[in-house]
Structure formats: structure tokens, C-alpha cells
Amino acid sequence: MSVPSTQTAIAQLIHGGAETLQEVQIPIPKPTGLDILVNVKAVSVNPVDYKKRSGSLGANKLAEPLVIGYDASGVVEAVGEDVTLFKKGDEVLYAGVLNRQGSNAPYQLVDERIVAIKPKTWSHADTAALPLVSLTAWEALVDNMGIPVSQKENPKSLLIINGAGGVGTLALTLASKVLKLKTIIATASRPETIAWTKKFGATHVINHNLPLGPQLKEQDLTFDYVFSKFAHPCIYLMASFGAPVLQPYLL
Ligand SMILES: NC(=O)c1ccc[n+]([C@@H]2O[C@H](COP(=O)([O-])OP(=O)(O)OC[C@H]3O[C@@H](n4cnc5c(N)ncnc54)[C@H](OP(=O)(O)O)[C@@H]3O)[C@@H](O)[C@H]2O)c1
Numbered sequence: 001m002s003v004p005s006t007q008t009a010i011a012q013l014i015h016g017g018a019e020t021l022q023e024v025q026i027p028i029p030k031p032t033g034l035d036i037l038v039n040v041k042a043v044s045v046n047p048v049d050y051k052k053r054s055g056s057l058g059a060n061k062l063a064e065p066l067v068i069g070y071d072a073s074g075v076v077e078a079v080g081e082d083v084t085l086f087k088k089g090d091e092v093l094y095a096g097v098l099n100r101q102g103s104n105a106p107y108q109l110v111d112e113r114i115v116a117i118k119p120k121t122w123s124h125a126d127t128a129a130l131p132l133v134s135l136t137a138w139e140a141l142v143d144n145m146g147i148p149v150s151q152k153e154n155p156k157s158l159l160i161i162n163g164a165g166g167v168g169t170l171a172l173t174l175a176s177k178v179l180k181l182k183t184i185i186a187t188a189s190r191p192e193t194i195a196w197t198k199k200f201g202a203t204h205v206i207n208h209n210l211p212l213g214p215q216l217k218e219q220d221l222t223f224d225y226v227f228s229k230f231a232h233p234c235i236y237l238m239a240s241f242g243a244p245v246l247q248p249y250l251l
Contacts, residue, residue, distance in 0.1 A: 015055030176201025
């Protein structure tokens with residue numbers, strides 16, 4: 001079946017709340033250069049979506065309908081003339097970029113350099129939940145903190161504030177399965193989030209609604225790395241020469 005020329009996207013004509021989202025007819029773009037055209041099968045909602053929707057990330061004046069949506073999973077429909085990594089029919093995932101039209105549409109253009117092949121055994125819905133949280137966790141733990149990827153157990157310890165959140169869950173998974181850290185302390189406050197963090201690799205769990213110091217002391221715990229948006233209370237508890245990473249406030 002050939003690609004139609006227009007599509008019905010979920011878009012907005014002004015920034016604002018969820019009530020600004022509406023169905024809008026827009027052209028289906030043709031891929032050129034390194035772009036691929038993806039038939040989007042599933043998307044997920046990320047904090048960046050509502051920030052972009054509300055205009056808090058800037059660009060308040062909308063010259064054309066704005067399609068938000070960053071995380072996506074789909075099937076390659078067509079490729080630009082310089083594309084070498086993908087072909088029509090490939091199943092892919094990606095997190096998109098802020099300055100292009102998003103994934104809340106049947107068809108979306110994305111640069112092949114930020115796309116990966118979807119694992120065959122994952123559904124599109126499961127896959128769409130992963131790109132941005134995984135990238136954020138990887139950038140923090142590996143690119144910024146410099147924790148080495150290793151086949152052997154790493155004797156160092158990591159504290160993840162907000163272990164059960166989207167980013168925290170992927171940080172736990174990477175820390176335990178890929179970085180093989182011996183001690184991974186996560187924070188969570190409810191029975192279900194405590195169980196969740198343990199399932200994804202926390203060796204110890206403490207409660208972020210209570211002072212952290214006494215809980216760490218009680219379990220004779222210290223940490224070399226901390227991954228947190230809420231770093232200020234714990235920074236003083238950190239081992240000498242540890243490496244804090246702060247998540248960008250806007251994202
Ligand atoms: N999602 C992304 O891809 C992404 C990317 C870049 C940056 N960020 C930023 O990273 C932050 C976390 O995002 P997320 O999507 O991972 O979070 P999320 O999924 O919304 O996190 C929800 C969890 O946060 C925990 N929480 C609530 N208040 C807390 C506090 N004061 N201290 C520690 N934990 C607390 C709660 O755990 P309990 O229920 O156990 O209390 C709750 O289950 C946000 O500021 C977001 O903007 C997110």
C-alpha cells in the first residue's frame with residue numbers, strides 16, 4: 001500500500017493544557033538525506049511532552065500545528081537517499097528530538113542516527129516505554145559518572161534517589177545487569193514501589209520521605225555515586241571523590 005499524502009495527527013495550535021490537543025490534518029513528509037519515515041505503532045508519554053505542550057520549553061508562538069510525542073516504536077515506511085542503516089519494513093525505536101514534529105501521528109520523520117532496531121520479542125507498546133528513560137539513565141551512569149561497562153562485579157556502590165520512577169527503573173536495570181555494581185541503594189516510599197525497585201536490582205531500599213542519613217547508617221551503607229534530581233540532602237553523605245550527576249531540571 002502506498003503512503004497517503006495527508007494524515008490525521010494529534011496536534012495543537014496554541015500552547016497550553018491537554019485541552020489544546022486536537023485532531024489536525026497535516027501532510028505526510030517525504031524522507032530525504034538521513035531521514036527515515038516511520039509508521040508509528042506505539043508512543044509513550046514523558047514529562048517532556050507536557051513541558052513542550054505547555055510552552056515551558058520556549059517557542060510560544062506556533063507557526064504551524066505542533067505535534068508532540070518523543071518516545072516511539074514503529075515500522076520503517078521509506079528512507080532518504082543517504083540512509084544506510086535501515087530499510088523499509090524494519091521495526092525501530094527512538095526518542096525523537098525537541099525541535100521536530102513528534103510521534104503523536106501515524107507517520108513521523110526521524111534521523112537514522114538516533115534510531116535503533118526494536119528487539120523482536122518486545123511488543124511495540126512495551127518498546128515505546130523505553131527510549132528516553134533508557135538514554136537518560138545511560139547518559140548519567142556511563143557518560144557522566146563514567147561507571148565502566150564490565151563483565152565482572154564492580155565493588156562500588158550507587159544511590160538512586162527515586163528508584164521506582166521511569167528513569168530510576170532503567171538506572172536500576174543498567175546498574176545491576178550491565179554495570180554489575182555490587183551495592184545499589186534505591187529510594188522508594190510505598191510497598192509497591194519498594195517491591196518494584198528490588199525486582200529491578202536494588203540491593204537495599206530506603207525511604208525518600210524520611211531522613212536518608214540515619215537509614216544509611218542503620219544498614220551500615222555508604223555510596224560512591226549518586227543519581228538524583230534531589231541531590232542537595234544527600235550530597236553531604238557521599239564518599240570522598242564520589243561523582244554526583246544532576247538530571248537537567250527542564251527534562
Ligand atoms: N522520564 C524521562 O525520560 C526523564 C528524562 C530526563 C529527565 N527526567 C526528569 O527526571 C525526574 C524523574 O522523572 P521520571 O519520569 O523518572 O519520574 P516518575 O516516573 O514520575 O517518578 C515517580 C516516582 O517519584 C518518586 N518520588 C516522588 N517524590 C519524590 C521525592 N521527593 N524524592 C524522591 N522520589 C520521589 C515516587 O516514588 P514513591 O511512590 O516510592 O514515593 C514516584 O513513584 C523528573 O524531574 C523528570 O522531569 C525524566
